[in-house]
Amino acid sequence: MEPDRQPSARFRPTARRAIGGLLLLALCLGQGQSLASNTPGELTERALRLMHGEGVTRNLYRAVTYLCAAARKGHGPAAYELGWLYLHGRGGIARDERLGASWLKEAARLGEKPPPRLMQSLASTRKTSLACTAGNGIDLRRASARQAEFMVKIQELAPRYDLDPALVMEVVRAESNFNPRARSHKGALGLMQLIPATARRFGVKDPFDPVQNLRGGMAYLRWLQERFDGDIRLTLAGYNAGEAAVERYGGVPPFNETRAYIGKILNRYGRDKSNKPFS
Numbered sequence: 001m002e003p004d005r006q007p008s009a010r011f012r013p014t015a016r017r018a019i020g021g022l023l024l025l026a027l028c029l030g031q032g033q034s035l036a037s038n039t040p041g042e043l044t045e046r047a048l049r050l051m052h053g054e055g056v057t058r059n060l061y062r063a064v065t066y067l068c069a070a071a072r073k074g075h076g077p078a079a080y081e082l083g084w085l086y087l088h089g090r091g092g093i094a095r096d097e098r099l100g101a102s103w104l105k106e107a108a109r110l111g112e113k114p115p116p117r118l119m120q121s122l123a124s125t126r127k128t129s130l131a132c133t134a135g136n137g138i139d140l141r142r143a144s145a146r147q148a149e150f151m152v153k154i155q156e157l158a159p160r161y162d163l164d165p166a167l168v169m170e171v172v173r174a175e176s177n178f179n180p181r182a183r184s185h186k187g188a189l190g191l192m193q194l195i196p197a198t199a200r201r202f203g204v205k206d207p208f209d210p211v212q213n214l215r216g217g218m219a220y221l222r223w224l225q226e227r228f229d230g231d232i233r234l235t236l237a238g239y240n241a242g243e244a245a246v247e248r249y250g251g252v253p254p255f256n257e258t259r260a261y262i263g264k265i266l267n268r269y270g271r272d273k274s275n276k277p278f279s
Contacts, residue, residue, distance in 0.1 A: 038069070038149070038152060040069075040070040040073045040074070040075030040078060041070075041075070041077075043066045043067070043069050043070035043073075043075070043078065043152065044066070044067060044070045044075060044077050044078045044081065046066050047062075047063040047064075047066035047067045047070070047078070047081065048063075048081065050062050050063035050066070051063045051081075051085075058091070060085075060090070060091045060092060060093055061092075061134050061165075061166060062155045062165065064082070064085070064093070064132050064133075064134055064140055065132070065140050065151050065152060065155050065165075066078075066152060066155070067081055067082050067085075067132070068082070068132035068140050068141050068142070068148060068151075069142075069145070069148035069149060069151065069152050071103075071106070071130075071132075072141070072142065072144070072145045072148040073145050073148075074110055075110070076107050076110030076111045076112040077107075077112060079103050079104075079106045079107035079110055079112065080103075080104065080107035080112045080114065082100075082103040082132065083100050083101070083102075083103035083104035083105075083106075083107055083114070084100070084104075085100070086099040086100035086103060086133075087100030087101070087104070088100070093133070093134070094133070094137075096133070097122075097125055098125055098126055098127070098128040099128055099130075099131060099133065100122075101122040101125040101127070102127050102128050102129075102130055103130065104118070104119065104122065105119075105122075105127070106130060134166070137270075138268055138270070140169075142178060143178075147178045150172070150178055150180070150191065150210055150214075151169060151178075153210070153211060153214060154168050154169055154172065154214060157211075157214055157215065157218060158218060160218075161218040161219060161221070161222040162222060162225075163218055163221055163222060163225070166269060166270075167232075167265075167269055168214075168217075168218060168221070170265045170268045170269045171192065171217070171221065171236075171239065171265060172191050172192055172214075172217075173268070174261060174264055174265050175188075175191070175192050175193040175217075176190065176191050176192070176193055178191065179191070180208060180209075180210045180213070181208060189207035189208060189213070190207040190208050190209075190210070190213035191210055191213045191214055191217065192213055192214060192216070192217025192218075192220075193217075194207050194213060194216050194217060194220075198216065198220055199213075199216055201220075202215070202216040202219040202220055203215075203216065203219075204216035220239065221235065221239060224238040224239060224243060227243060228243075228246070232266070233252055233262055233266075234246055234251065234252065236261065236262045236265055236266075237251075237252045237253060237258055237262060240257070240258045240261045240262070241253050241255055241257075241258045245258075
Protein backbone atom coordinates (compact mmCIF):
# COMPACT_ATOMS: atom_id res chain seq x y z
CA MET A 1 0.00 0.00 0.00
CA GLU A 2 2.77 2.38 -0.90
CA PRO A 3 1.45 5.80 -2.05
CA ASP A 4 2.84 6.69 -5.48
CA ARG A 5 5.12 9.70 -5.22
CA GLN A 6 4.77 10.79 -8.87
CA PRO A 7 1.06 11.32 -9.61
CA SER A 8 -0.16 11.32 -13.19
CA ALA A 9 -1.64 14.47 -14.68
CA ARG A 10 -5.18 13.11 -14.37
CA PHE A 11 -4.94 12.68 -10.63
CA ARG A 12 -2.31 15.33 -9.84
CA PRO A 13 -3.14 16.87 -6.43
CA THR A 14 -4.21 20.48 -6.29
CA ALA A 15 -2.62 22.87 -3.80
CA ARG A 16 -5.66 22.39 -1.57
CA ARG A 17 -5.16 18.64 -1.57
CA ALA A 18 -1.44 18.98 -0.87
CA ILE A 19 -2.20 21.22 2.11
CA GLY A 20 -4.85 18.74 3.22
CA GLY A 21 -2.23 15.99 3.12
CA LEU A 22 0.07 17.99 5.36
CA LEU A 23 -2.77 18.60 7.78
CA LEU A 24 -3.48 14.87 7.85
CA LEU A 25 0.14 14.12 8.63
CA ALA A 26 0.14 16.70 11.40
CA LEU A 27 -3.02 15.16 12.85
CA CYS A 28 -1.49 11.71 12.66
CA LEU A 29 1.71 12.80 14.38
CA GLY A 30 0.25 15.23 16.90
CA GLN A 31 -2.29 13.08 18.69
CA GLY A 32 -1.74 10.72 21.62
CA GLN A 33 -1.34 7.10 20.60
CA SER A 34 -2.65 5.17 23.59
CA LEU A 35 -5.74 2.98 23.46
CA ALA A 36 -7.62 4.47 26.38
CA SER A 37 -9.74 1.85 28.10
CA ASN A 38 -13.29 3.12 28.52
CA THR A 39 -15.14 1.72 31.51
CA PRO A 40 -18.40 -0.09 30.72
CA GLY A 41 -20.35 2.60 32.57
CA GLU A 42 -18.74 5.37 30.51
CA LEU A 43 -19.48 3.54 27.27
CA THR A 44 -23.12 3.04 28.25
CA GLU A 45 -23.54 6.65 29.30
CA ARG A 46 -22.12 7.88 26.01
CA ALA A 47 -24.35 5.46 24.11
CA LEU A 48 -27.46 6.82 25.83
CA ARG A 49 -26.50 10.39 24.93
CA LEU A 50 -26.07 9.31 21.31
CA MET A 51 -29.39 7.44 21.32
CA HIS A 52 -31.30 10.46 22.59
CA GLY A 53 -29.23 13.25 21.02
CA GLU A 54 -28.36 14.76 24.39
CA GLY A 55 -25.64 17.33 23.66
CA VAL A 56 -24.48 15.36 20.61
CA THR A 57 -25.82 14.51 17.19
CA ARG A 58 -28.08 11.47 17.44
CA ASN A 59 -26.27 8.40 16.07
CA LEU A 60 -27.72 4.96 16.76
CA TYR A 61 -25.01 3.12 14.83
CA ARG A 62 -22.37 4.57 17.12
CA ALA A 63 -24.56 4.03 20.17
CA VAL A 64 -24.92 0.33 19.37
CA THR A 65 -21.13 0.05 19.01
CA TYR A 66 -20.66 1.52 22.49
CA LEU A 67 -23.39 -0.60 24.07
CA CYS A 68 -21.99 -3.71 22.47
CA ALA A 69 -18.49 -2.96 23.78
CA ALA A 70 -19.87 -2.40 27.28
CA ALA A 71 -22.00 -5.56 27.14
CA ARG A 72 -18.96 -7.52 25.94
CA LYS A 73 -17.32 -6.47 29.22
CA GLY A 74 -20.25 -7.91 31.18
CA HIS A 75 -22.11 -4.66 31.85
CA GLY A 76 -25.74 -5.46 32.65
CA PRO A 77 -27.18 -1.97 31.93
CA ALA A 78 -25.71 -2.07 28.41
CA ALA A 79 -27.32 -5.45 27.75
CA TYR A 80 -30.59 -4.06 29.12
CA GLU A 81 -30.49 -1.07 26.74
CA LEU A 82 -29.75 -3.33 23.80
CA GLY A 83 -32.71 -5.48 24.77
CA TRP A 84 -35.09 -2.52 24.79
CA LEU A 85 -33.65 -1.19 21.54
CA TYR A 86 -34.21 -4.43 19.63
CA LEU A 87 -37.51 -5.20 21.33
CA HIS A 88 -39.04 -1.95 20.10
CA GLY A 89 -36.83 -0.91 17.17
CA ARG A 90 -36.07 2.71 16.43
CA GLY A 91 -34.20 5.04 14.10
CA GLY A 92 -33.26 2.49 11.46
CA ILE A 93 -32.64 -0.33 13.95
CA ALA A 94 -35.09 -3.08 13.01
CA ARG A 95 -37.44 -4.51 15.63
CA ASP A 96 -36.35 -8.03 16.53
CA GLU A 97 -38.29 -9.62 19.39
CA ARG A 98 -36.06 -12.67 19.63
CA LEU A 99 -32.88 -10.61 19.78
CA GLY A 100 -34.44 -8.15 22.22
CA ALA A 101 -35.58 -10.98 24.49
CA SER A 102 -32.16 -12.59 24.36
CA TRP A 103 -30.44 -9.37 25.41
CA LEU A 104 -32.92 -8.81 28.24
CA LYS A 105 -32.28 -12.34 29.48
CA GLU A 106 -28.55 -11.64 29.29
CA ALA A 107 -29.11 -8.45 31.28
CA ALA A 108 -30.95 -10.45 33.94
CA ARG A 109 -28.08 -12.93 34.05
CA LEU A 110 -25.72 -10.00 34.62
CA GLY A 111 -27.76 -8.75 37.57
CA GLU A 112 -30.26 -6.36 36.03
CA LYS A 113 -33.97 -6.69 36.82
CA PRO A 114 -36.16 -6.20 33.73
CA PRO A 115 -39.90 -5.81 34.51
CA PRO A 116 -41.22 -9.23 35.64
CA ARG A 117 -44.37 -8.99 33.52
CA LEU A 118 -42.29 -8.22 30.43
CA MET A 119 -39.98 -11.15 31.06
CA GLN A 120 -42.97 -13.42 31.64
CA SER A 121 -44.44 -12.35 28.31
CA LEU A 122 -41.12 -13.13 26.61
CA ALA A 123 -40.63 -16.48 28.35
CA SER A 124 -41.80 -18.47 25.34
CA THR A 125 -39.78 -16.42 22.84
CA ARG A 126 -37.16 -18.57 21.21
CA LYS A 127 -33.62 -17.65 22.14
CA THR A 128 -31.21 -16.43 19.48
CA SER A 129 -27.50 -15.70 19.44
CA LEU A 130 -26.56 -12.38 20.96
CA ALA A 131 -25.77 -9.87 18.24
CA CYS A 132 -25.37 -6.11 17.88
CA THR A 133 -27.07 -5.54 14.56
CA ALA A 134 -26.76 -2.12 12.97
CA GLY A 135 -29.28 -0.59 10.61
CA ASN A 136 -27.58 -2.21 7.61
CA GLY A 137 -27.85 -5.69 9.14
CA ILE A 138 -24.15 -5.98 9.99
CA ASP A 139 -23.36 -7.52 13.37
CA LEU A 140 -21.09 -5.18 15.34
CA ARG A 141 -20.43 -7.68 18.12
CA ARG A 142 -16.75 -8.60 18.37
CA ALA A 143 -15.15 -11.77 19.69
CA SER A 144 -13.33 -10.07 22.54
CA ALA A 145 -13.57 -7.00 24.72
CA ARG A 146 -10.34 -5.70 23.15
CA GLN A 147 -11.76 -5.98 19.63
CA ALA A 148 -14.83 -4.14 20.85
CA GLU A 149 -12.52 -1.36 22.06
CA PHE A 150 -11.03 -1.13 18.56
CA MET A 151 -14.51 -0.51 17.17
CA VAL A 152 -15.10 2.21 19.74
CA LYS A 153 -11.79 3.82 18.83
CA ILE A 154 -12.73 3.77 15.14
CA GLN A 155 -15.97 5.55 16.00
CA GLU A 156 -13.98 8.23 17.82
CA LEU A 157 -11.14 8.70 15.31
CA ALA A 158 -12.82 8.42 11.91
CA PRO A 159 -14.71 11.76 12.05
CA ARG A 160 -11.39 13.56 12.66
CA TYR A 161 -10.31 12.34 9.22
CA ASP A 162 -13.71 13.13 7.69
CA LEU A 163 -14.35 9.42 7.20
CA ASP A 164 -17.47 7.39 7.91
CA PRO A 165 -16.70 5.04 10.84
CA ALA A 166 -18.85 2.35 9.25
CA LEU A 167 -16.64 2.34 6.16
CA VAL A 168 -13.43 2.27 8.20
CA MET A 169 -14.79 -0.69 10.19
CA GLU A 170 -15.38 -2.61 6.98
CA VAL A 171 -11.88 -1.82 5.72
CA VAL A 172 -10.40 -3.09 9.00
CA ARG A 173 -12.63 -6.17 8.84
CA ALA A 174 -11.49 -6.92 5.30
CA GLU A 175 -7.82 -6.22 6.00
CA SER A 176 -7.22 -8.00 9.32
CA ASN A 177 -10.58 -9.00 10.83
CA PHE A 178 -9.63 -6.78 13.81
CA ASN A 179 -6.39 -8.66 14.54
CA PRO A 180 -3.80 -6.06 15.63
CA ARG A 181 -0.97 -8.58 15.10
CA ALA A 182 -1.96 -9.52 11.57
CA ARG A 183 0.91 -9.84 9.09
CA SER A 184 0.48 -10.55 5.37
CA HIS A 185 2.87 -12.41 3.08
CA LYS A 186 3.58 -9.04 1.44
CA GLY A 187 4.71 -7.49 4.71
CA ALA A 188 1.54 -5.51 5.51
CA LEU A 189 1.09 -5.13 9.25
CA GLY A 190 -1.58 -4.57 11.89
CA LEU A 191 -5.26 -3.68 11.89
CA MET A 192 -5.24 -1.76 8.60
CA GLN A 193 -2.37 -3.75 7.06
CA LEU A 194 0.10 -0.94 6.49
CA ILE A 195 3.29 -1.69 4.59
CA PRO A 196 6.38 -0.14 6.17
CA ALA A 197 6.70 2.66 3.57
CA THR A 198 3.10 3.78 4.08
CA ALA A 199 3.48 3.56 7.85
CA ARG A 200 6.54 5.82 7.73
CA ARG A 201 4.84 8.32 5.45
CA PHE A 202 1.93 8.77 7.84
CA GLY A 203 3.98 8.89 11.02
CA VAL A 204 3.35 5.35 12.29
CA LYS A 205 6.34 4.24 14.35
CA ASP A 206 4.84 0.95 15.54
CA PRO A 207 2.38 -0.66 13.07
CA PHE A 208 1.38 -3.18 15.73
CA ASP A 209 0.17 -0.42 18.04
CA PRO A 210 -3.58 -0.42 17.32
CA VAL A 211 -4.17 3.33 17.58
CA GLN A 212 -1.08 4.28 15.60
CA ASN A 213 -2.11 1.80 12.91
CA LEU A 214 -5.67 3.11 12.79
CA ARG A 215 -4.47 6.70 12.54
CA GLY A 216 -2.07 5.86 9.73
CA GLY A 217 -4.63 3.82 7.82
CA MET A 218 -7.31 6.48 8.16
CA ALA A 219 -4.87 9.20 7.10
CA TYR A 220 -4.07 7.18 3.99
CA LEU A 221 -7.75 6.55 3.24
CA ARG A 222 -8.44 10.27 3.56
CA TRP A 223 -5.46 11.06 1.34
CA LEU A 224 -6.79 8.67 -1.30
CA GLN A 225 -10.28 10.15 -0.98
CA GLU A 226 -8.95 13.61 -1.77
CA ARG A 227 -6.72 12.33 -4.57
CA PHE A 228 -9.66 10.62 -6.29
CA ASP A 229 -12.23 13.37 -5.66
CA GLY A 230 -14.26 11.37 -3.16
CA ASP A 231 -14.82 8.37 -5.45
CA ILE A 232 -15.32 5.53 -3.00
CA ARG A 233 -14.49 2.75 -5.46
CA LEU A 234 -11.23 4.36 -6.56
CA THR A 235 -10.34 5.10 -2.94
CA LEU A 236 -10.75 1.46 -1.98
CA ALA A 237 -8.96 0.32 -5.13
CA GLY A 238 -6.05 2.59 -4.24
CA TYR A 239 -5.95 1.25 -0.70
CA ASN A 240 -5.81 -2.34 -1.96
CA ALA A 241 -3.68 -2.08 -5.09
CA GLY A 242 -1.96 1.29 -4.71
CA GLU A 243 -2.91 4.57 -6.32
CA ALA A 244 -0.29 4.06 -9.04
CA ALA A 245 -2.28 1.07 -10.34
CA VAL A 246 -5.52 3.09 -10.32
CA GLU A 247 -3.85 5.84 -12.32
CA ARG A 248 -2.18 3.41 -14.73
CA TYR A 249 -5.51 1.82 -15.65
CA GLY A 250 -7.55 5.03 -15.43
CA GLY A 251 -9.92 3.46 -12.90
CA VAL A 252 -10.31 0.26 -10.88
CA PRO A 253 -7.48 -2.07 -11.96
CA PRO A 254 -8.54 -5.34 -13.62
CA PHE A 255 -7.25 -7.39 -10.69
CA ASN A 256 -9.59 -10.07 -9.35
CA GLU A 257 -8.36 -9.49 -5.79
CA THR A 258 -8.97 -5.75 -5.94
CA ARG A 259 -12.43 -6.07 -7.48
CA ALA A 260 -13.44 -8.70 -4.94
CA TYR A 261 -12.07 -6.47 -2.15
CA ILE A 262 -14.14 -3.49 -3.28
CA GLY A 263 -17.28 -5.58 -3.70
CA LYS A 264 -16.94 -7.21 -0.29
CA ILE A 265 -16.50 -3.90 1.51
CA LEU A 266 -19.28 -2.07 -0.33
CA ASN A 267 -21.71 -4.94 0.09
CA ARG A 268 -21.16 -4.93 3.84
CA TYR A 269 -21.03 -1.17 4.03
CA GLY A 270 -24.54 -1.05 2.60
CA ARG A 271 -23.80 1.15 -0.38
CA ASP A 272 -24.34 0.31 -4.03
CA LYS A 273 -21.36 -0.02 -6.34
CA SER A 274 -21.84 3.22 -8.26
CA ASN A 275 -19.32 6.01 -7.94
CA LYS A 276 -20.93 7.68 -4.96
CA PRO A 277 -18.83 10.12 -2.96
CA PHE A 278 -18.30 9.81 0.75
CA SER A 279 -21.03 11.46 2.76
